[in-house]
Amino acid sequence: MPAFPTFRLATVDDVPALVALVTSAYRGDTSRVGWTTEADLLDGARIDPDVLRADIVRPDSRVVVVDGMDGAPLACAHVAIEDGHGYFGMFAVAPQLQGRGTGDAVLAECERIVRDDWRLPGMRMTVIDVREALIAWYERRGYRRTGRHKPFPYGDVRFGIPLRADLRFEVLEKMFAATSFGAAR
Template sequence: MNTAPDTALRYATLKDIPALVTLVTSAYRGDTSRAGWTTEADLLDGERIAPDVLRVDLERPRSLVVVLERAHTLLACAHVAEEDGAGYFGMFAVAPALQGSGIGKHVLAECERIARDDWQLPSMRMTVINVRDELIAFYQRRGYQRTGAFKPFPYGDARFGQPKRDDLRFDVLEKNLRTEAVA
C-alpha cells in the first residue's frame, strides 16, 4: 500500500496500547476531539476504548490493529477482524489535526485489503452510532450501505463511554468486498 514517504503502516503490538488509547480518545472525546470532525464529545464522555478491550483485540486470532505512524508517532489506526464470516472494521481514529487529509482513507483501504485478500472474506461490516449522520455519509461514499440492522448501545458499561443521551444505538453498515478490484 502506498503512503506518504515519511509515514509507515504496521500492525500494533501490546506495547502500543497506551498510545492507541490516547489517539482514539483524542479523536472522539473531550475538547481535543473538537479540532476534527469525528468528535463524539456532545454524545459521550469518558473512555472510547479501554486498554483491556484493546488487549483482547490484539491477542485474538484474525484480529489486527493497523496503525499509520510518522517518526514513531501514531497518526491513525483501525481495528480489522473476522466476525461471523465477514470482516469487521472498528476503532477507526485519525489524529484530529490530520482529519480530512486522506490518511484515514488509506487505513480503511488497507483494512479492506486484509479482509478481502488475506482472509478471503466477502464483506466488511461496521457499527456506527445512529445519530452520526456525517460519519455514516463518509462510509456510504466509500461503498458501505446501511443494512437496516441495529445493535444496542452498551449503556452502563463505562469501557465504552458515558452517554449524554438515552437514544443511542449502533447502525450496522456493510460493504461487499468481492466487487472490489484486487490490487
C-alpha cells in the first residue's frame, strides 16, 4: 500500500467486490483479523448490493475506493449530501491493512470532498453506540458524540441479523472551520 493512496470513484461494476470487502471488514471470522469487527454484534449482510448500487449512481453521492496492486479494492467509504452536511458511511478497510493509516487517508479524502468539492459545513455519521473503540477512533479525528440516537433497523436483514437486543446508532459530527467552506448547496 503506497503512503499516499490513489482514490477513484466506484462504478456499478465494483458492487460485488465492494460487498465482499465490506463484509470481510465487519462480519464473520475474517473480520476478526482487524479491529473493526462487528461479528459479536451482528451476523449476515453488512451492505445490500442494491443499496450500494443506488448509492453509486445517485446524485450528490460518491463511493470512494482505494485499490491494491492487483486492482482489487482494499478500502472504501460512501459520502453523500444529507440535510446540508456530508454523511459518511460504508467505511471499510481490508482487515489485514487496518491500523496502518489507510482508513485515515480514506476518511480525509471524504472530508475533502464534503469541505472542498461540496462546500458543506461538516460531516455526520452514525455508529453503533456500543462500539466504544470505533467511536474513540473517530473522536481522535475530531468527531464528537452528539447524544442523538437513531434506532437500529431490527427486522431488515439487508443490514444484518442482530445478535443483541440493545443496538442503536449514535450520530457523530465534525464541523469544519468556517473559512474552509462557502455557502452550503
